[in-house]
Structure formats: C-alpha cells, structure tokens
Amino acid sequence: MSVNIQPRDDLIVCPHCDAAYTLARPSNGQRAVCHRCHTVLIMPRHKAGLQIIALSIAIVILITAAAVFPFLSISAGGAHNSVSVIDSALAFSDGPLVVLALATAALIIFIPLARVLLSLYVLVPIVMDKPPARKAAFAFRLAEALRPWSMAEIFAIGCAVALVKIHALADVSLGPAFWLFTMLVLLVVVQDNFLCRWSVWNALSNPKKR
Known part of the structure; x- marks a missing residue:
C-alpha cells in the first residue's frame, strides 16, 4: 500500500x-x-536578485582575467619568472600528477566559474519575472552541490603562506591577477551571503505564468 x-x-x-x-x-x-x-x-533583501546577478557577472570577468594575467613574478640569482593562476595550477601536469593538476585547476577556477554560470542561468529569468529556465531546479541543485568544492579562498590562503616562506629567498612581486583574485574571493563571499536560497527555491516551486 x-x-x-x-x-x-x-x-x-x-x-x-x-x-x-x-x-x-x-x-x-x-x-x-x-x-x-x-x-x-x-x-x-530588496532587489537582491539584481545585486547577485551584478556580482555574478563581475565574478565571471574576474575569474577570466585572473586566470590569464600574471599572478606572481619571482626574481632570484638573476633569473626571473612570471606565472599565472593556470600555470600554478598545472605546474605538475607531467606524468601521473596530471590528475592532481587538473583537480587543482578545477577547484580554484572551473568549479567557481561553473557555480556562477549556473546561478546566472537560474536567477536571470526569475529576476526578469519570467518562468524559470528549463531544468533550473537541477541547475540550482548542482550549483549548491558544488559549493563545498569551490576552493578559491583556500588557494588564496595557500598563496599567502607560500609568499611568507619564499620572501626571504627571492624577490617576489604581485601581479595584477593576484589583486583580481583577491577581489574575486571577496565577491564570492558577498554573493553567498546575499543569496537567499529559500527565496530561489520558492520562486522555482511557484513559477510565474506567462
């Protein structure tokens, strides 16, 4: 029964x-x-949807720029080298460590980017007072499932620790991607705090009619 x-x-x-x-x-x-x-x-929050969309677009721009521009420049013994976030994530891309390199790149770049794009896919129709996009509930559920695996802030903390350790051994200068990445981490925290998940689920469960 x-x-x-x-x-x-x-x-x-x-x-x-x-x-x-x-x-x-x-x-x-x-x-x-x-x-x-x-x-x-x-x-x-009043007009929280528009604020989250604006933050999400800014995060997409920052992730793209931070992945391309130089992150750090190191000079030691007459040698000079600059690396980007992608370079540092894929530093161990040879041999059996390629899996670790790909996982690192995913955790600090691709997963945060995927979460933001999924959030935009879900929120834009809701904020525009239109019916939810196709499979919007699945997209939002996936974005929430990826949240613990978005580790951009962990990467930033790890870089800060590494800078303290190598500062006495070499001259280190911060590239534009470092500051972009710092802004990115702050905006991700602000976006998560602005998002009312109950309001999103309520809008998806009770969609507006055309």
Missing part, C-alpha cells in the same frame, strides 16, 4: 539540524533564524 505524501507549504526545515518550523516569511531586511543551530533560513 502506497501513501501519497504532499509537500507542506506552511513548514520550513533547517538544512543543518532538521528542525521543523511553521513558515513565517520575514520582510525585506529581516531574517528567519533556526532556534536550535542559528542557521539563517530565510533572508530576503
């Missing part, structure tokens, strides 16, 4: 501790927070 279970639109469940609450939609600027683990459940 099968039981047909219908979703409850009057409930919301915390994604971290599974606590269930009666849904109360806060006004713009207010937050609904889990009483048990203090996770923010709903955080609507």
Whole structure:
C-alpha cells in the first residue's frame, strides 16, 4: 500500500539540524533564524536578485582575467619568472600528477566559474519575472552541490603562506591577477551571503505564468 505524501507549504526545515518550523516569511531586511543551530533560513533583501546577478557577472570577468594575467613574478640569482593562476595550477601536469593538476585547476577556477554560470542561468529569468529556465531546479541543485568544492579562498590562503616562506629567498612581486583574485574571493563571499536560497527555491516551486 502506497501513501501519497504532499509537500507542506506552511513548514520550513533547517538544512543543518532538521528542525521543523511553521513558515513565517520575514520582510525585506529581516531574517528567519533556526532556534536550535542559528542557521539563517530565510533572508530576503530588496532587489537582491539584481545585486547577485551584478556580482555574478563581475565574478565571471574576474575569474577570466585572473586566470590569464600574471599572478606572481619571482626574481632570484638573476633569473626571473612570471606565472599565472593556470600555470600554478598545472605546474605538475607531467606524468601521473596530471590528475592532481587538473583537480587543482578545477577547484580554484572551473568549479567557481561553473557555480556562477549556473546561478546566472537560474536567477536571470526569475529576476526578469519570467518562468524559470528549463531544468533550473537541477541547475540550482548542482550549483549548491558544488559549493563545498569551490576552493578559491583556500588557494588564496595557500598563496599567502607560500609568499611568507619564499620572501626571504627571492624577490617576489604581485601581479595584477593576484589583486583580481583577491577581489574575486571577496565577491564570492558577498554573493553567498546575499543569496537567499529559500527565496530561489520558492520562486522555482511557484513559477510565474506567462
């Protein structure tokens, strides 16, 4: 015997501790927070969609530029060398370490870029008051699944540690990609904090009619 279970639109469940609450939609600027683990459940903002789209476009530009321009320039013993983010990610692309090189490039460049493009694919129709794009729910679910694997900030921290260690051995100058990458990390953090995931899922579950 099968039981047909219908979703409850009057409930919301915390994604971290599974606590269930009666849904109360806060006004713009207010937050609904889990009483048990203090996770923010709903955080609507006025014109947040347009702000997130603008941030996403800026992130795409920064990722592209940071991957191409020189990241660091090192001078030691009369030798001089400049490397980009792609060069550093693929430094071990020979032999069996090619898998590690590709994984590094994916974690710091391609996965963050994929997440931003997926977010744009989902958010642009919603913000323009149009029906969601085809497979938008799957695209947003994939973007959220990739979030733990987007490690641009880890790469930035690792570079900072490496700079401290090699500064006494060589002359190191920061290239334009270093500052672009720093801005990129900050914008990714701001974008994640601006995004109200409940609002996105609600818009996808209750699409506007043409």
